[in-house]
Amino acid sequence: MASWNSIPLEISYEIAGWIAFASWSISFYLQVILNFRRKCVVGLSFDFVVLNLTKHSSYMIYNVCLYFSPFIQKQYFDTYGDKEMIPVAANDVAFSIHAVVMTALLLFQIFIYERGAQKVSRIAAGIVVVVWTFAAICFFIALPTQSWLWLISILNSIQVFMTCVKYIPQAKLNFTRKSTDGWSIENTLLDFTGGVTNYLQMVIQSIDQNSWVNFYGNIGKTLLSLISIFFDITFMCQHYVLYPEKKASKALETDKESNEPLIDSSYEHI
Structure with a gap:
């Protein structure tokens, strides 16, 4: 197994990883807190939450297996070479486990809070069923030859696919409601x-190892970042550029109501 050539780069790597972990982890709490304060989940796409749970579950299995299993690590080195480093860091494992727990909590909030007419679509439910059925079939294919690296690579590909589709329902809901x-x-x-x-x-x-193998050796992590960035920019455009008026008008109405006198002025002279 390869080791770091530069201590400053190793430190930078760890810092960047834990910043990513902290940012992603805290982001879950903000949605949970928002739902709790509103006692309502209207505006949060249920399809997004359901698809996200499948995404994080498959990603967690990949990270945990590759990080902790010496057998799978050996298969990785046999495939990509002994000089390469395992493309999963401790923060990846911590994040994926935490993400599954927090997404499950969001799903629980959907059941207990006001949700209006929103519901999980048949398309989203169908995707989840098909994905896990496919994963189960792959498990039985890998079992005789113990091709566990291949299996978790399939799960990694599943999480990439789920990352591609999970944001679409939320973006569509924002577009339909013309509001975030x-x-x-x-x-x-x-x-x-x-x-x-x-x-x-x-x-x-990659700079430290003078190799870009980790980008395609862990294609899931690479695409995860790029796809997330793309949709995050989309959501920011929706919130700050496309639909700011409705949010502002609601705030204005709230302020107007809060500034109204408790006693109508018409009664002052009675």
């Missing part, structure tokens, strides 16, 4: 920060 009310923009900003620093982490490792 109910969707935490702070969540988006932190997610954007996590995506950038996560990608930076891989760049730092």
